[in-house]
Every structure is written in structure tokens, then in C-alpha cells.
Amino acid sequence: MTDPASWIGTAYEDRTLVTQVGELHADTAGDDVTPPSDRPPTSSTTLPSLVLRMFDVAEIEEGMKVLDLGTGSGYSAALLGHRLGDDRVLSVDVDEYLVSAARRRLATFGRAPRMTTIDATHALPEDGFDRAVAMFSTRTIPSTWLAAVRSGGVISTTLAGTSLHLRVTVTDATHAHGRVASHGARFMPVRSGPEDGSALHRVYLAARTADGDEVRAFDGDVPNIRDDWRLALLLELLQPAVDHRWIDLDDRSMVWLLHASGSWARAEVPKFGGRPTVHSSGPLDLWGHLDRARHLTSEHGPIEPSSLHVEIDSHDQRITWPAGGLSFPL
Ligand SMILES: C[S@@+](CC[C@H](N)C(=O)[O-])C[C@H]1O[C@@H](n2cnc3c(N)ncnc32)[C@H](O)[C@@H]1O
Structure with missing residues (x-):
């Protein structure tokens, strides 16, 4: 991908572009570096149709305040800033380089949603969000996300190691309930810093x-x-x-x-x-x-994702499959 003339075409294709493998970032890797094949990507600019699906399931509307979990390239933050206004968006990523690069990148075309480097599984710097959309996957929904979203607000996220895309409505800081979207979605797993992943x-x-x-x-x-x-x-x-x-x-x-x-x-x-x-x-x-x-x-009969129920409280998170009479703890 050394020909700048091809970049714009590539950016507008509906495909995921890996931007980081381990600590090696595409911005700084150099043209002749081959990423290690035994290490999974640690950041990417997500498949555009998948970003939109994550937003669509969250039912984001004008005037809402949205938490973008996993800044990555800044693509999702740029879309949200454009649609809602930069001041309605907080985008967070665990990787300091990614956040500063996204901030610089978006500034070149006049976008400036708020961006912060933070491990988003820990306490978040603000609360009262109408929506939270996560573009990395976790095994369970972190309690800090329930605390950051207002009662009646919605979280759109995926479960690590599965293709389950969850839409849950927050009841209060420790409870939420919801469903699974009919189409599967997969994101790279949560990380807490530099890591191996091999x-x-x-x-x-x-x-x-x-x-x-x-x-x-x-x-x-x-x-x-x-x-x-x-x-x-x-x-x-x-x-x-x-x-x-x-x-x-x-x-x-x-x-x-x-x-x-x-x-x-x-x-x-x-x-x-x-x-x-x-x-x-x-x-x-x-x-x-x-x-x-x-x-x-x-x-x-085959399991149907949209028939699954999700229940979350401070002690237990589970998915119930009514037709199979089974309930799976997360
Ligand atoms: C698929 S990328 C995000 C893509 C981006 N939103 C877009 O629109 O292209 C996933 C991002 O989640 C970030 N991430 C992983 N674990 C995290 C954590 N604990 N806290 C915050 N960000 C995290 C990664 O650093 C990575 O940049």
C-alpha cells in the first residue's frame, strides 16, 4: 500500500483495514516491514458497514450524547461528530498513540470530538451518556459502562470469543436487559495495554x-x-x-x-x-x-440470535435461549 493515489479508494472500500499489530503501527512501521503472522491485530479501522450496524442497533438520534469505546483510527468518532456535533461525543482508547494520531487526523478536516486515553473497562471520565457503542469485544459488559450510561440509555457491544452483538438498555448503574441482534458481529478483544496475544x-x-x-x-x-x-x-x-x-x-x-x-x-x-x-x-x-x-x-432447531434474552446485574450476566430451555452465564 505504498501508492498514495490508491489510499482514498482503499479507505472507501467496505473492508476492515488493520492499522496495528502488537506494538507495530502502520503509520510508523515503514513500507518494507511485514507484521508478525503469529500476532493478532491490536487496532484497525473497522469495516464501515459494521460501524454503521453498531450505530444502527444503538438507535442513535439527534441531540444524543454518545460514548465511542475504542477510538482506533477515529473513523467512528468522526462519523458521530459529523452527525451529532463534536461536543456530543467522547471517544476513548487504551492506546495513547492511537488517540493522538486520531485527534490529529480528524483535525485536518475540522473535526474535534473529545478524545481521551483510558482503559475503558475502568471508570470513565463522564457519565450521563444516552448511548455507548463499543468497537472492541469483552467477555462481559463492564460495570463501568452501566455506570456511564443514563437510565434508559442503550449499549451496543459484542461479546469476545463469540459473534453475539448485544443491545442492552440500562435500568440503573448495576442492571441492564436486552436482546441479541439478528446479525452476528465480531471485534478484536479488549486489551489493557501492550500485549502479545499469541x-x-x-x-x-x-x-x-x-x-x-x-x-x-x-x-x-x-x-x-x-x-x-x-x-x-x-x-x-x-x-x-x-x-x-x-x-x-x-x-x-x-x-x-x-x-x-x-x-x-x-x-x-x-x-x-x-x-x-x-x-x-x-x-x-x-x-x-x-x-x-x-x-x-x-x-x-437452530439457535436464533434474535430470540435470545440478555439479563445483567451486579452478580450475574446471562443469555437465555427460551426455545432450548437453556441459560448461559457470561
Ligand atoms: C477495531 S478498533 C476500533 C475501530 C474504530 N472505532 C473505527 O471506527 O475504526 C478497536 C480499538 O479498541 C481499542 N481498545 C482495546 N481495548 C481497549 C480498552 N480496554 N479500552 C479502550 N480501548 C480499547 C484498541 O486499542 C483499538 O484501537
Whole structure:
């Protein structure tokens, strides 16, 4: 991406542009630097249609005061400032460089929403927001977000390790309730500072071909979590933060279930006869969860995100699937 003439076209495409990997930022990396392949992105300018979907689900209206969680490139803050007025927007990011670069970038075209460097999972500098929109994902909704949004205000956010996009209405500083949007959305996970993020990749390297602690044969097909996103969603609710990968070789298909804590399972399915096998390692029974997701789906039908309820209080956050008669703690 060294040709400045192509930048404007790229910026207007509907795709995510990674701007930072680990500590390496695109502004300062130099043209000939290749980002490390074992480290996930730590900042990006989000897919524009996804930014709009996050806003749309929040139902942001004229005159509202909005908290933009995860400044990144400053794209979402610029849109909000343009639509609502810069003084109605507070944008926060944990990374000081990103905040100062976004501030400078937006100033070049006359936008100046308020921006602050802060770990947004801690106390926020203001409260009384009508809306909070998060563009990084967390395992649960931080209590500080409930405290920052007024009663009756709305939070639009995603759950780390899942494709669940939550819309919750705040009742008071410790309670909220809501639903899950019908379309999935994924954001990079929350971070608290400089970090490595390569744990999952290390688990994948270990799981690629190793025998593991246990090898078992099984009958039947491997559940198709690559194409069946509802099945994948149910698996993520049963076992949060599970990652799955799949490859098709000439003679077999391989599916991996991975968890950053070190547990993994790998199914190998021969294409020309022979029984499929599952290798696994670590305390989490990832394959068992996938099996359960498959059984629940055939018993109750595919899980429908928009049928899920979200309940939040200071002790417990959970998602209920009424059709399956199940409730999942976050
Ligand atoms: C996907 S980017 C945000 C994209 C941006 N809003 C846009 O419109 O393009 C996610 C951002 O969340 C930030 N982030 C991650 N953890 C955070 C935390 N604990 N507090 C504040 N920001 C955080 C990251 O530094 C990253 O810049």
C-alpha cells in the first residue's frame, strides 16, 4: 500500500483495514516491514458497514450524547461528530498513540470530538451518556459502562470469543436487559495495554499434528461449524472463546477446536474410507461441547440470535435461549 493515489479508494472500500499489530503501527512501521503472522491485530479501522450496524442497533438520534469505546483510527468518532456535533461525543482508547494520531487526523478536516486515553473497562471520565457503542469485544459488559450510561440509555457491544452483538438498555448503574441482534458481529478483544496475544496461535501450533492426551475414533460426520454459523454460535455459548479452523487436504479434512488456555481437539476425516478420529488435549472437553451443540440443534432447531434474552446485574450476566430451555452465564 505504498501508492498514495490508491489510499482514498482503499479507505472507501467496505473492508476492515488493520492499522496495528502488537506494538507495530502502520503509520510508523515503514513500507518494507511485514507484521508478525503469529500476532493478532491490536487496532484497525473497522469495516464501515459494521460501524454503521453498531450505530444502527444503538438507535442513535439527534441531540444524543454518545460514548465511542475504542477510538482506533477515529473513523467512528468522526462519523458521530459529523452527525451529532463534536461536543456530543467522547471517544476513548487504551492506546495513547492511537488517540493522538486520531485527534490529529480528524483535525485536518475540522473535526474535534473529545478524545481521551483510558482503559475503558475502568471508570470513565463522564457519565450521563444516552448511548455507548463499543468497537472492541469483552467477555462481559463492564460495570463501568452501566455506570456511564443514563437510565434508559442503550449499549451496543459484542461479546469476545463469540459473534453475539448485544443491545442492552440500562435500568440503573448495576442492571441492564436486552436482546441479541439478528446479525452476528465480531471485534478484536479488549486489551489493557501492550500485549502479545499469541497464546491461541501457540495452541494451534501444538494442535496441528500432535497426538494429544487422547485419541478416539467416532462414527458419523463432523459437524459443519465452518459453514453453519448458528451451530458455531451455540458452541461459543457452551464454551466461550473457542476458536475453530478447518482445512481440506487431498486425502482428508481436518477441523481444530482451540482455546487460548491450552485445550484443543482435532478431528481428522479421511476422504477415502477409514474411521474419523479425534485427538484432544487439555482439561476443556471442546469436542464434547461441539457434540452437545449438534444434539441441542437437532432437538430444538437452530439457535436464533434474535430470540435470545440478555439479563445483567451486579452478580450475574446471562443469555437465555427460551426455545432450548437453556441459560448461559457470561
Ligand atoms: C477495531 S478498533 C476500533 C475501530 C474504530 N472505532 C473505527 O471506527 O475504526 C478497536 C480499538 O479498541 C481499542 N481498545 C482495546 N481495548 C481497549 C480498552 N480496554 N479500552 C479502550 N480501548 C480499547 C484498541 O486499542 C483499538 O484501537
